[in-house]
Amino acid sequence: MGGTEGGYFLTEPGGVPAGEGRFVRVEEIEPLRFKEGLTFRPVLGDNVLVNHVSYEPNVEAPAHVHVEEQIVIVLEGELEFWIDGHEPRVLRRGDVAVVPPWVGHRAVAGAGGCQQIDVFQPPRSQVLEALRAAAEARGESS
Numbered sequence: 001m002g003g004t005e006g007g008y009f010l011t012e013p014g015g016v017p018a019g020e021g022r023f024v025r026v027e028e029i030e031p032l033r034f035k036e037g038l039t040f041r042p043v044l045g046d047n048v049l050v051n052h053v054s055y056e057p058n059v060e061a062p063a064h065v066h067v068e069e070q071i072v073i074v075l076e077g078e079l080e081f082w083i084d085g086h087e088p089r090v091l092r093r094g095d096v097a098v099v100p101p102w103v104g105h106r107a108v109a110g111a112g113g114c115q116q117i118d119v120f121q122p123p124r125s126q127v128l129e130a131l132r133a134a135a136e137a138r139g140e141s142s
Contacts, residue, residue, distance in 0.1 A: 018046055026052050032130050035061070042127050049123035053116045055079065055109030063106040066126070070099040071119040078110030 029041040029052070037056035042049055055061075055077070063082070072081065074091045081097050082088045084104040091097060099105050120127070 030134060032127065032134065034126075034130070035059070040127065042131065044123055044128075044131070047122060049118075049120040049127060051118040051120065051124070051127065053114075053118055055107075055114040055116070057109060057111050057113045059109050059113075061107045063104055065102050065104050066124060067101050068120045068122055068124050069101055070105075070124075072097040072099070072107075073117040073119070075115040075117060077112050077114035079114040079116060080108045080110070082106045 024043050026041050026043070029043070032040040032042065034040065037059035038061060039054040041052040041054075043052070072079075072091070074093055074095050076093060079091045080088055081091050082105055083097060083099060089095075089097075090110070097105075118124075
């Protein structure tokens with residue numbers, strides 16, 4: 001395959017495109033709210049979900065587990081984060097937490113709130129269900 005920079009930037013396809021690319025404005029995504037003070041704006045790909053998460057001050061995402069792997073990236077503010085088997089940490093801009101499938105975790109936003117990105121692979125099933133329900137409520141088929 002042709003490419004540059006040691007083969008990282010391929011110039012010739014090695015397969016068939018899975019679909020068309022698209023651009024998304026996060027602020028135009030209809031928010032999902034699973035809890036008061038915690039807003040999700042999910043961007044869905046074929047095999048991954050990137051969730052833009054906004055915490056109001058001192059809001060907690062309670063302890064939970066899920067089958068999907070999760071990567072948490074803090075963009076603004078502070079987030080106290082617990083991962084089973086580790087001491088809690090205060091995450092700030094640029095800090096990352098990696099949560100394997102079925103590992104318990106929870107988070108509490110700092111006094112100034114928090115903006116974060118969650119990456120789920122595969123896409124988080126509960127978010128997919130909420131997106132389907134929202135589409136049905138708007139009269140759209142999924």
